[in-house]
Amino acid sequence: MNVGEASKALGVTERRVRALIQQGKLKARKVGRAWQIDDLQLRRAERRPLSEHSRLVLSRALHNRSLTGLTGQDRKRTAKRIAELRASDNPAVLLIDWWGGKHSGPLNFGTNLVEHALAGNSAYVFESLHRTRHEYLRKPEDLADIVSSERLVQGFTQAELADKAQVSLADLKMIERAIRLPLPSPSRRILRVLNIQPTALPNPAAA
Numbered sequence: 001m002n003v004g005e006a007s008k009a010l011g012v013t014e015r016r017v018r019a020l021i022q023q024g025k026l027k028a029r030k031v032g033r034a035w036q037i038d039d040l041q042l043r044r045a046e047r048r049p050l051s052e053h054s055r056l057v058l059s060r061a062l063h064n065r066s067l068t069g070l071t072g073q074d075r076k077r078t079a080k081r082i083a084e085l086r087a088s089d090n091p092a093v094l095l096i097d098w099w100g101g102k103h104s105g106p107l108n109f110g111t112n113l114v115e116h117a118l119a120g121n122s123a124y125v126f127e128s129l130h131r132t133r134h135e136y137l138r139k140p141e142d143l144a145d146i147v148s149s150e151r152l153v154q155g156f157t158q159a160e161l162a163d164k165a166q167v168s169l170a171d172l173k174m175i176e177r178a179i180r181l182p183l184p185s186p187s188r189r190i191l192r193v194l195n196i197q198p199t200a201l202p203n204p205a206a207a
Contacts, residue, residue, distance in 0.1 A: 049100030059110025092117035
């Protein structure tokens with residue numbers, strides 16, 4: 001297939017396809033003055049694969065769509081890797097590298113993305129990581145988990161997120177401590193900034 005066809009199949013620009021060819025990540029050959037792509041299977045770069053523990057932690061975080069249960073360096077590193085996946089114009093290549101070019105780990109949403117990456121379904125991987133999230137957040141604990149996790153992934157401090165959402169820092173801290181607020185509007189503003197659409201929120205605190 002030509003560059004245009006490969007661009008549509010991978011869900012990236014034609015310029016990106018040419019860059020992948022130049023980097024040796026796509027198998028292609030010159031036919032006249034044009035590139036002919038022989039295999040859409042993305043080749044690994046020179047990144048070291050993640051440890052089995054790091055792969056397990058990352059796949060669970062992708063599956064849970066939060067950093068629930070993670071602490072310390074595991075929490076920080078996993079948040080950074082999720083942010084890197086979202087920022088990449090071809091996150092499938094990152095997943096291939098991080099998993100060492102082969103599938104491993106329990107079957108969940110995270111490892112399913114790896115399978116699609118290995119199969120060359122780059123567009124699916126990209127779209128899965130960028131679609132608007134709809135979350136059922138009736139329990140204050142669930143709201144706290146989603147807000148604190150996404151805040152870390154997106155690189156906000158509490159003060160920065162409160163300012164961007166135009167809510168008080170005190171309200172944000174209460175949300176992250178799973179304390180009910182008297183009104184849902186601060187939660188909605190914060191979730192809007194984080195690109196999360198709630199299908200339910202905790203009942204307001206009693207007056």
